[in-house]
Amino acid sequence: MASGTVVIGSGTAGARLARQLVAGGAPVTVIGEEPHAPYNRLLLAEVLAGRYAPEVIALPAVPVRRGVRAAAIDRERRLVLCEDGTPVPYDRLVLATGSNPVLPALRGIAQGLPDGVHPFRTLDDCAAQSAAVRPGIRAVVVGGGLLGVSAARALAERGAKVVLAQQGEHLMERQLDVSASQLVRAHLEAMGVEIHTECRVRGLRGTDVELADGYVLDAELVVLACGVRPRTKLAQDAGLDVGKGILVDDELRTSDPYIHAIGDCAEHEGRVYGLAGPALEQADVLACLLTGKTARYTGTRALTRLTLSGPGALDLAAFGDPTPRPGDDVVQLADATRGAYRKVVVRGDRLVGGVLLGDLAAVGALARAWEGDEALPETVPLLHLLTNDGGL
Secondary structure, X not given: OOOOEEEEOOOHHHHHHHHHHHHXXXXXXXXXXXXOOOEOHHHHHHHHOOOOOHHXXXXXXXXXEOXXXXXXXXXXXXXXXXXXXXXXXXXXXXXXXXEEEOOOOOEOOOOOOOOOEEEOXXXXXXXXXXXXXXOOOEEEEEOOOHHHHHHHHHHHHOOOEEEEEOOOOOOOOOOOOHHXXXXXXXXXXXXOOEEEOOOOXXXXXXXXXXXOOOOEEOOOEEEEOOOEEEOOHHHHHOOOOEOOOEEEOOOOEOOOOOEEEOHHHEEEOOEOOXXXXXXXXXXXXXXXXXXXXXXXXXXXXXXXXXXXXXXXXXXXXXXXXXXXXXXXXXXEEEEOOOOEEEEEEEEOOEEEEEEEEOXXXXXXXXXXXXXXXXXXXXXXXXXXXXXXXXXX
16 A cells, blocks of 8 residues: 655755655655764764764754665555565655765775775764774875865864875866865865875775875875765666666656656756755755645756865855856956955856855855856946955
């Protein structure tokens, strides 16, 4: 007998959807693989840094069957088959399975991660690192994206001697241009983080990190922060259409009309976002649809925000593509003394990208123009886009 909506996954997207369905009186069952109550994954670095206790990052309560893993989907009978043998019937099924950390193809991890080597994706990952870190411990973070930068900063705040190894040319390549990346690098180096870019890791010898040139970084703690990949195996095994993520339409419907997907695992119009903003927007749209309202998901123009605390705390906001094309207008202001940097890229009458570090007073107006894909007023000089009110 079917029993309303079943949500697999209790992360940001799944918990948001469940809260809205419960508030609307709709029956919902949430299956959560982790033993913890839903929590804000964006704040894991704050827990690792010791600023927040784990309970502080808990999300508002929703009913979750914790520590239960969904093993298979029987689409014909509309059942979720759990690893403990329990079948869970559904009218509508929502896959909010999130993503897995990318574990690079390194020598030394084929049989599993050695003791002292951790991904950085879950509260348990965070707890294991917190238990290991102590002042003076030698730590290596592999990966210089948003996650790696956050992990390196948190470990440095706990007194670790941190080395960050990044394969790319500069930190946070997906979000930042070279100038902004240099400011982030300077911030981390001021905290004592040693940074190596264009540096490929070849393998692990226990917790020692072997680089491609043969040099070995002596470490007692290693954090693998090499990105994430959508969790699609459950969907794929059930015969759903899968690309980079689980393919969904504007109603967040998969190739099975009774199954939807949202959050990090979903691919819409060729894009997997892997960010909290789109996950929340998708959950809101699907909540409307499942409660009989009209709604469509047409994509999210996501803004990345990050606060790096420590000496000379640094606030960061980035959106779109900060690399201009021929013919684009670029407005850029830099204040090396204050560690501030602002840049926006304008194509025609639209913002197409931007980076702001330091004082973020202008970010509100710029974010509204970006997220709404609004035409910029012709009467506003481009330089005023970087004033405190964004000139808008």
